[in-house]
Amino acid sequence: MSATYTNAHSYLDNTGDDPAVRAKLVVGDNDFHSVTEKVCGVVERPQPKIWWVVFAISSSLTLVLLATIAYLITTGIGVWGLMVPVGWGYAIVNFVFWVGIGHAGTLISAILFLLRQRWRTSINRFAEGMTIIAVVCAGIFPGIHVGRVWVAYWMAPIPNQMSMWPNFRSPLLWDVFAVGTYATVSLLFWYMGMIPDLATLRDRAKTKIRFYAYGILSLGWRSSNRHWHRFEFAYLLLAALATPLVLSVHSVVSFDFAVSIMPGWHTTIFPPYFVAGAIFSGFAMVVTLVIPVRKIYGLEEIITARHLENMAKIMLATSMMVGFAYSTEFFVAWYSGNTYEAFTFMNRAFGPYAWAYWTMVTCNVLVPQFFWFKRFRTKTVLLWIASVLINVGMWFERFVIVVSSLSRDYLPTSWGYYRPSIIDILTFLGSFGLFFTLFLLFIRFLPIVGMAEVKGVMPQAHLDRPGHRGHGDYHGDIGGAEVLS
Amino acid sequence: MQGNVLDITTENRHLNGVMRPALIICAVMAVIGFGGALFLANTTEHGIEYLLETYLVSFAFFLAISLGGLFFVLLQHCTRAGWSVVVRRVAEAVAANVWVMAALAVPVVYGIHHLYHWADAGAAAHDPLLAAKAGFLNPSFFIIRLVIYFLVWGVMASFLLRTSVAQDASGDPKLTLRMERLSAPGMILFALTINFAAFDILMSLDPHWFSTIFGVYYFSVSIVAFLAVMPKILYALQMRGVLPNAITVEHYHDFGKLLFGFNVFWAYIAFSQYMLIWYANIPEETEWFLKRQTGEWATVSLILIFGHFVLPFLLLVSRVIKRRPLLLAITGGYVAAMCWVDVYWLVIPEFSPGVARFGLLDVLCFLGMNGVFSAALVLRMRRHSVIAEKDPRLEESLAFENA
Numbered sequence: 001m002s003a004t005y006t007n008a009h010s011y012l013d014n015t016g017d018d019p020a021v022r023a024k025l026v027v028g029d030n031d032f033h034s035v036t037e038k039v040c041g042v043v044e045r046p047q048p049k050i051w052w053v054v055f056a057i058s059s060s061l062t063l064v065l066l067a068t069i070a071y072l073i074t075t076g077i078g079v080w081g082l083m084v085p086v087g088w089g090y091a092i093v094n095f096v097f098w099v100g101i102g103h104a105g106t107l108i109s110a111i112l113f114l115l116r117q118r119w120r121t122s123i124n125r126f127a128e129g130m131t132i133i134a135v136v137c138a139g140i141f142p143g144i145h146v147g148r149v150w151v152a153y154w155m156a157p158i159p160n161q162m163s164m165w166p167n168f169r170s171p172l173l174w175d176v177f178a179v180g181t182y183a184t185v186s187l188l189f190w191y192m193g194m195i196p197d198l199a200t201l202r203d204r205a206k207t208k209i210r211f212y213a214y215g216i217l218s219l220g221w222r223s224s225n226r227h228w229h230r231f232e233f234a235y236l237l238l239a240a241l242a243t244p245l246v247l248s249v250h251s252v253v254s255f256d257f258a259v260s261i262m263p264g265w266h267t268t269i270f271p272p273y274f275v276a277g278a279i280f281s282g283f284a285m286v287v288t289l290v291i292p293v294r295k296i297y298g299l300e301e302i303i304t305a306r307h308l309e310n311m312a313k314i315m316l317a318t319s320m321m322v323g324f325a326y327s328t329e330f331f332v333a334w335y336s337g338n339t340y341e342a343f344t345f346m347n348r349a350f351g352p353y354a355w356a357y358w359t360m361v362t363c364n365v366l367v368p369q370f371f372w373f374k375r376f377r378t379k380t381v382l383l384w385i386a387s388v389l390i391n392v393g394m395w396f397e398r399f400v401i402v403v404s405s406l407s408r409d410y411l412p413t414s415w416g417y418y419r420p421s422i423i424d425i426l427t428f429l430g431s432f433g434l435f436f437t438l439f440l441l442f443i444r445f446l447p448i449v450g451m452a453e454v455k456g457v458m459p460q461a462h463l464d465r466p467g468h469r470g471h472g473d474y475h476g477d478i479g480g481a482e483v484l485s
Numbered sequence: 486m487q488g489n490v491l492d493i494t495t496e497n498r499h500l501n502g503v504m505r506p507a508l509i510i511c512a513v514m515a516v517i518g519f520g521g522a523l524f525l526a527n528t529t530e531h532g533i534e535y536l537l538e539t540y541l542v543s544f545a546f547f548l549a550i551s552l553g554g555l556f557f558v559l560l561q562h563c564t565r566a567g568w569s570v571v572v573r574r575v576a577e578a579v580a581a582n583v584w585v586m587a588a589l590a591v592p593v594v595y596g597i598h599h600l601y602h603w604a605d606a607g608a609a610a611h612d613p614l615l616a617a618k619a620g621f622l623n624p625s626f627f628i629i630r631l632v633i634y635f636l637v638w639g640v641m642a643s644f645l646l647r648t649s650v651a652q653d654a655s656g657d658p659k660l661t662l663r664m665e666r667l668s669a670p671g672m673i674l675f676a677l678t679i680n681f682a683a684f685d686i687l688m689s690l691d692p693h694w695f696s697t698i699f700g701v702y703y704f705s706v707s708i709v710a711f712l713a714v715m716p717k718i719l720y721a722l723q724m725r726g727v728l729p730n731a732i733t734v735e736h737y738h739d740f741g742k743l744l745f746g747f748n749v750f751w752a753y754i755a756f757s758q759y760m761l762i763w764y765a766n767i768p769e770e771t772e773w774f775l776k777r778q779t780g781e782w783a784t785v786s787l788i789l790i791f792g793h794f795v796l797p798f799l800l801l802v803s804r805v806i807k808r809r810p811l812l813l814a815i816t817g818g819y820v821a822a823m824c825w826v827d828v829y830w831l832v833i834p835e836f837s838p839g840v841a842r843f844g845l846l847d848v849l850c851f852l853g854m855n856g857v858f859s860a861a862l863v864l865r866m867r868r869h870s871v872i873a874e875k876d877p878r879l880e881e882s883l884a885f886e887n888a
Contacts, residue, residue, distance in 0.1 A: 019565065019661040020877035114742075116568075247753060259764040266765050269697035271757040317563075317672075324676055328697050335621065335684075336695040337614045338769070372669075 014306045015378055025119055025457050028301035032455050035302060039197075039449045040204055042297045047444060050296060055440045061433020068427040069144055077147055079423045086406045086418035091141040093398040094428050096253055097281070098138035098435075099179060100274075100394060103246060104282025105131025106186050109193065110242035113235075119310055121453035122303045125197075126293070127286045128190040129448065133438040134285070135183045137431045142175065171255040178252035182245050189238045195221050196231070197447040247271075250278040257401060264344035264405035267332070273325035280318035280364070281394035283311050287387035291380050293443065302449055305378055312377035315390060319368035322397075326365070344405055352417055353404040356396050363393020491883050496731050498870040503725040504863045511860035518853025525846050532846070537596035538836050539829075539847045543854040544593055545686055546710065546828045548586045549703065550821075550858075552679055553711025554579030555638060556704070558645050559675060562661075562668035568739055570882035571731045574873050575718055577649055578865045579711065580642040585861040587635040589854065593686070594631070597624055603692040614693055622689055630685055634678045641671050649873050656875035679704050687828075690835045694773040698758045705751040706824055712744040713821040718862075720814040727871055731883060734808050738887050741807025744817060748801070752794040777830060780839030785830050793823040825851065 014023045026035065072079055082089050105128035112120040146152050155166055155176045166173045199221035202214035221227060254274035257265035287308065294303040333345040348357045367389045370376040377383065408415045442448065455461060497503075522539075526532030554576045561569050561576075569576075597604045602615075603622040609615040615622070645664060652660040680700030688699045696702075719732055719740075762770045777786055797820050806812045833841065873879065 017662055017665075018877075019658050019665075022567075022881075244749070251753070251757065255761070258761045261765050261767060266761065266767075267697045268699075268758045268761050269701065270761070272698070272701055272754065320673055320676075324680075325697075328680065328700065332695050332697045335618060336769075337617050337693075 012300055012305060013378075014304050015309050015374070023306050024459070025122065025304065025306070026302055026454060027304050030301055030458070031460060032458070035449075035454055035458070036200060036204075036451055038297075038299060038302065039447050039451045039454075040201060042299075042443060042448060043201060043445060044204065044206075048296060051440060051444070054436060058433045058436035058440065061430050062437045063430075063433075064426055065140075065430025065434055068423050068430055069140075071423065072144055072427070073149055077145070079421060081419050081421040081424050083416055083418060085409055085414050085416055086403055088402050088406060089418055090420050090424040090428055091145045092256075093395065093402050094431060095138050095141035095145075096398040096402075097395045098134045098141070098431065099249065099253055100278035100281040100398075101285045101391075102131040102134035102138060102182075102186075102282065103250060103275075103278035104286045105129070106182070106189065106242050106246050107279055107282065108286075109189060110239040111246060113239045114243060118457040119307055121450055121457050122307050123286065123290060123311075123449075124453070125190075125194065125450040126290060126303075126448050127282070128186065128193070129442045129446070130286060130289060130439065131186055131282070132183070132190055133435055133442065134282075135179065135186065136438065137435050139179065139183070140431065140434075142172070171252065171259050174252045174255060178249050182249040185238070185242050185245055189242055192231075192234060192238065193450060193453075194447065195219055196223065196452040197450060199223065200451060201447060246279075247275050250274040257405075262405050262409060263338070263340040264348065264401065267329055269325050269328055273322065273329075276318050276321035276325065277364075277394060277397060280315060280322055281391060283315050283318070284387040284390035284394065287311050287315070287383060288391060289439065291384045291387075293448070295380075297443075297448075299449065302454060308380065308383055309374075309377040312371045312383055312386075315387070316368050316371040319364060319371075319390070323365040326361070340410060344408070347408055348400055348404045351404065351408065353400060353407070356400050357404070360393050360396040360400050363389045364397060367393070490880050491730050493731060493872065493874060493879065493883070496728055496872070497726050498728065498872050498874065500722075500725075500727060500863065500867045500871065503727065504867065507721070507725075508860055508863055511856045511863065513856070514852045515856030515860065516853075518849045518851070518856055520853075522846055522849040522853055525849065534599055534836075535842075535846055536850065537592070537599050538833060539850045540592055540596070540854075541600055541686075542825070542829045542832045542847070543851045544586070544589055545703075545832065546825045546851075547589070547854055547858045548583070548686075549707035549710045549824065549828070550714055551579055551581075551583040551586055551642075551711075552638065552675075552704075553707040553709070555583065555642050555645075556675060556679075556708055557711060559641070559668045559672050562645075562665045563672060565665060565878075567878040567881035568736070568885045570873055570876045570878045571728070572715070572719060572736055572740075573876075574649060574869075574871055575722070575866070576711075576715070577642070577646040578862055578871075579715075579718070581639075581646045581865055582858060582861055583635065583638040583642050585858060587639060589857065590631060590635065594628055597627070601627070601689060601692070603689060618692065622692055627685060630681065634682045637674050637678050641674065649876075650869045652876060653870055653874040658877045661877055676704075679707065687831050690832060691773055693769065696758055696762070696770070696773075698754060702751075702754050702758060705747065705754045706827055708747050709744065709751050710821055710824040712740060712747055713817040713824060716740050716744075716810065716817040717814040717821075720810050722871065723810070731872060733883075734810065735885055735887050736882075737810045737813050738804065738807045740817075741801055741804075741813050744820065745798070745801035745807075748794065748797050748820060752798075755789075755794075776834045776838055781841040782830070782834050782839065785826065785841050789823070789827055789830060793820070793827060797823070 012027055014025075014027050016023060030038075080089060080091065105124070108120045108127045109124040112124075143149060143152055146155075154164070155173065157166055157168075166176075195218055198214050199218035202211060202218050205211035205214055251271035251274065254270035258267060258270035260266055290303055291308070294300050330345050333341040336342075348354070367386050370382070370386060375382070376386065403418050407418055522536055526536035529535075557569075557576045558573060558580050560566070561573055593600065601622075602608055603618065604624050604627070609619050620626075644667070648660050648664050651657075683700040683703030687703060688694065688696065716737055719737070723729055723732060759774065762774060776782065797816070800806055800816050806816050829843070829847070876882075
């Protein structure tokens with residue numbers, strides 16, 4: 001029967017629809033050993049040429065970032081294109097952009113875990129790594145925006161002899177806590193999930209440095225029954241704790257705008273709308289990165305066509321949510337009868353920033369419509385192009401929100417047109433350099449696929465047996481804890 | 486295929502006669518409820534107006550339950566869910582009850598001039614804000630929209646139920662594919678309709694007020710209300726010997742988890758709406774919350790915070806209740822009651838500022854609607870098997886366990 005539904009173009013194609021059969025999540029002739037070989041090989045073998053080329057470019061761009069930051073700090077915020085009335089420009093746009101990208105990882109590792117989506121195992125490590133790195137990039141921007149960076153620690157509520165405290169009523173301070181908490185929990189979750197795989201790398205180490213480095217990182221993991229038991233329990237607990245964080249971070253980021261009384265910012269749908277947008281952009285970035293990586297390192301049998309297809313579907317769903325929020329905002333701007341609100345939305349669509357608005361709508365709402373068709377979800381080139389466009393669109397979404405509202409507020413005499421300075425643009429490009437540099441280092445030194453988890457969803461783990469259909473990721477007979485019901 | 490999977494043909498899968506007592510109870514509830522409410526309304530001053538108002542509360546509440554069911558079924562197809570197959574038919578029946586809600590919408594339309602200030606043609610003459618919205622908020626367009634919503638919901642629910650029932654006979658997996666494929670665009674229709682329905686039926690009670698999240702708020706009410714009543718329905722079926730082994734503690738556990746999660750989601754949405762309006766402190770928005778924190782309504786607001794969020798959170802966070810069907814059914818019933826209070830809190834302050842005049846009329850009206858809704862559900866479920874008998878993922882659902 002399955003032949004009716006799966007098209008047998010290639011053994012790599014596991015995107016069949018047969019409802020009676022759960023798709024294989026690792027295709028080809030793989031067993032536990034071959035998965036270990038493939039994933040560890042990424043770290044153990046010399047890196048391909050392309051790695052060095054990209055690393056050279058991205059680390060140079062990182063230097064650009066450092067240089068522009070140094071210039072900014074020594075000179076002042078005036079080097080940016082900020083002006084009256086647009087007091088928030090690229091820095092905040094970039095901050096929200098990067099934080100948004102940092103949403104896919106924890107969503108995949110926590111929420112999809114609780115929802116028993118076993119396919120997450122192949123991509124969660126990768127996405128979590130991307131998440132941490134994106135949050136690092138995000139953190140830079142508000143950090144350098146404070147002007148006197150040497151007193152940035154004032155954002156933390158540290159008791160001091162001046163009795164000086166941060167303004168707890170400011171959503172910008174809530175951001176410090178929200179993003180700080182998120183970064184901490186994501187890092188813990190990422191690291192903890194990696195311990196068994198780090199131990200695998202340790203056990204395969206051929207040099208002393210490797211052995212000790214991975215040995216220290218793997219915290220004495222021996223893969224004993226007791227280790228696994230505690231590991232799984234801790235994983236479940238962290239997943240439960242991380243789940244609300246996935247929603248809270250971008251909700252708090254949305255508060256930066258929505259608590260103000262700026263038309264186009266103050267609207268109650270902002271928190272869930274920002275969260276949907278963040279997940280949307282996060283998945284787009286995962287797709288953008290994972291397509292070349294799986295090709296270069298030959299991981300197509302582990303990060304399969306089905307994984308890409310599922311991510312395309314999530315992007316379609318979140319794109320529709322974002323589009324839904326755009327239209328609701330537009331409708332209510334009219335329905336509210338508020339002149340300023342209605343003006344802001346007409347101004348976005350037809351004013352001086354209309355080019356940015358329609359870029360946003362095209363990339364975020366129209367482009368993902370192609371994902372209704374399977375061809376676009378499974379052709380990696382098309383999927384990759386679409387994911388890049390979505391990244392562009394999501395950056396423009398934040399640009400539209402920040403700049404179009406500020407540039408034309410209540411008082412026409414104070415209207416203006418914001419243009420980024422060259423330093424703005426270089427800083428933004430530089431943040432991509434940092435992102436890719438850290439990401440390449442992650443690929444170079446750490447296991448980019450959760451081997452232990454992937455093995456748990458392979459047929460060899462016998463999860464298809466009755467009584468083994470539970471959470472599916474760890475439970476069952478991994479680590480010798482098999483109990484037949 | 487698998488050794489110890491339950492053979493579904495050994496289960497009692499039909500409501501043959503076992504629901505007769507329940508039907509009688511429903512009929513009695515409906516008659517006493519609606520009859521008593523009408524009698525009470527006719528004999529008291531402003532009684533008919535009060536009745537219309539509380540009728541809208543119960544209408545929006547039961548509508549929320551069926552829309553939650555519709556969302557649930559659509560979601561199961563969109564995600565190709567396996568765990569929920571054994572309970573999906575019941576959810577399909579709950580969703581199809583949206584047709585009953587369409588019939589029950591008639592009194593709302595009848596009472597439009599009392600319930601909706603904007604329906605009063607004279608009001609717009611003195612109110613430029615209403616005059617500006619008159620193109621949208623006017624009785625005939627309102628009724629047209631209601632008809633469209635109910636057609637969209639009803640057609641989707643009937644399609645999902647009928648296709649699923651057709652599969653009971655044929656076992657054709659293509660029907661599953663068909664439902665999966667149509668559920669994705671169905672989800673978009675659902676989002677648009679529930680959003681605007683919430684604006685129309687509930688938000689426009691105060692035609693000056695607006696909140697972009699309001700549709701999402703009503704959606705959260707609907708999914709929580711549905712998940713809250715499902716364990717009760719399943720438990721009632723099992724108590725009468727229907728599907729005694731097919732529905733296991735694992736399915737209850739999952740409903741408990743979803744109820745916990747979506748109840749937190751409700752709180753998140755409610756908090757987002759309140760926080761942003763409170764913080765910005767613009768009179769045209771705060772007036773809506775001011776009504777709800779003045780006089781007795783302040784108490785109702787506190788009841789919602791502690792009774793709808795804090796207590797269910799504490800009850801459902803551990804697995805103790807989630808894995809005990811009776812306790813979960815009771816907890817779910819309690820959460821559903823809180824959902825009703827929530828809708829009450831959305832509607833009544835618009836008519837009764839400062840005074841939460843909860844009384845016999847509200848109870849009778851609720852009972853009456855409950856009788857009609859439950860009877861319709863039982864009658865619908867009697868027509869076919871209460872389980873999707875030949876769903877390709879049935880075995881997966883029967884065998885699944887929460888680890």
